[in-house]
Amino acid sequence: MKKSIKVLALILAAIMCLGMFAACGTGTADKKDDEKAPAADNTNDTVAEENKANENENEDGNEVVEDVTYEGTYEATIKMATNAAFPPYEYKEGDKFVGIDVEIAKAIAAELGTELDIVDMEFDSIITSVQAGEVDFGMAGMTVTDERKEEVDFSVSYATGVQSVIVAEGSDIKTLDDLAGKKIGVQLGTTGDIYATDDFGADFVTQYGKGADAVIALQGGDVDAVIIDNAPAQVFVSENEGLTILDTNYAVEDYAIAIQKGNDTLLNDINKALEKLTLDGTIDSIILKYISAE
Ligand code: ARG
Numbered sequence: 001m002k003k004s005i006k007v008l009a010l011i012l013a014a015i016m017c018l019g020m021f022a023a024c025g026t027g028t029a030d031k032k033d034d035e036k037a038p039a040a041d042n043t044n045d046t047v048a049e050e051n052k053a054n055e056n057e058n059e060d061g062n063e064v065v066e067d068v069t070y071e072g073t074y075e076a077t078i079k080m081a082t083n084a085a086f087p088p089y090e091y092k093e094g095d096k097f098v099g100i101d102v103e104i105a106k107a108i109a110a111e112l113g114t115e116l117d118i119v120d121m122e123f124d125s126i127i128t129s130v131q132a133g134e135v136d137f138g139m140a141g142m143t144v145t146d147e148r149k150e151e152v153d154f155s156v157s158y159a160t161g162v163q164s165v166i167v168a169e170g171s172d173i174k175t176l177d178d179l180a181g182k183k184i185g186v187q188l189g190t191t192g193d194i195y196a197t198d199d200f201g202a203d204f205v206t207q208y209g210k211g212a213d214a215v216i217a218l219q220g221g222d223v224d225a226v227i228i229d230n231a232p233a234q235v236f237v238s239e240n241e242g243l244t245i246l247d248t249n250y251a252v253e254d255y256a257i258a259i260q261k262g263n264d265t266l267l268n269d270i271n272k273a274l275e276k277l278t279l280d281g282t283i284d285s286i287i288l289k290y291i292s293a294e
Pocket of ligand 1 (some may be wrong): 033083084085086090123140141142143144161187189190191192229
C-alpha cells in the first residue's frame with residue numbers, strides 16, 4: 001500500500017515535470033504567435049511538411065543525425081580564443097564563461113571527444129592568436145569578411161549578426177545619414193569600427209576596448225552614437241537608462257569560427273559538428289535560450 005502510494009507520487013511528479021516542459025515549449029511559441037501570427041503559422045506548416053518528408057526525426061521535429069566520424073585526434077582540451085565582453089554571445093557570470101558561442105563551442109568540443117578551454121583576450125588579438133597557432137580556433141561573434149579570410153579560414157556560418165546604431169533617447173540622429181559629422185564609438189577592430197571609419201572617417205570614430213565602454217561613453221555624452229552588433233546592443237540598451245537603437249540596419253553579417261589557415265582537418269571536423277548540431281536542433285535551442293524570439 002505504502003509502496004504503491006510512492007509509485008503514484010513518482011508518476012505524478014513525472015507527469016508534472018512533463019507538463020512543465022510542455023508549458024515552457026508553448027510559452028515561446030505563444031510569444032511568437034501573439035506578435036507574428038502569420039509567420040508562426042507558416043513555420044508550423046513547414047515543420048509539418050518536413051515531418052512528413054523525413055522519417056529520421058525526433059519528437060521536436062529535429063533530425064536525428066547518425067554518428068558522425070571526425071578525422072582529427074584531439075588532446076584532452078581544445079583552446080578557443082574569445083573576447084568575453086559581448087553578451088549574449090560570450091560574457092562572464094562571476095568566473096564562468098557563458099553565452100551562445102561558449103555553449104556551441106562546448107557542444108563542438110564534446111562532438112570531437114574533447115573539452116573546451118577558453119582563452120579570453122582583446123577582440124583584435126583573436127585572429128593573430130589563431131594565426132600563430134596559440135589557440136585552436138577563435139569564436140567571438142566574429143563576422144566573416146574578405147580581409148579576415150586572407151588571414152584565417154572560416155567555418156560555415158552558425159548565426160547572423162546585424163550592425164546597429166545606439167543613440168541617446170531623443171537624439172537628433174534618426175537615420176544613418178545623420179551620423180555624418182557626429183562622434184561615433186565602436187569596439188576596436190570590429191566590423192562596426194571598420195565600417196564607421198570607412199564611411200565617416202577615422203577622425204569621427206573613437207575605439208574602445210569593449211563595446212560596454214563605448215556605451216558608457218555614449219551615456220556620458222563623449223560620443224553621439226555607438227555602432228555595434230544588434231544582440232549586444234539590445235543587452236546594453238536594456239541594462240543602461242536613456243538609450244535606444246535606431247530602427248535601421250547598418251549591415252547584415254555572418255558569424256563563423258576562425259581556424260588557422262591550412263588546418264583542414266579541424267576545419268572539416270568543426271563544419272561536420274556544426275552541421276550535426278544544426279540539424280539536431282542544438283544550435284537553435286542554444287540561440288533561443290539567450291535571444292528570445294521576437
Ligand atoms: N561581429 C563583429 C566583428 O566580427 C563584432 C564581434 C565582437 N565580438 C566580441 N566578442 N567582442 O567584428
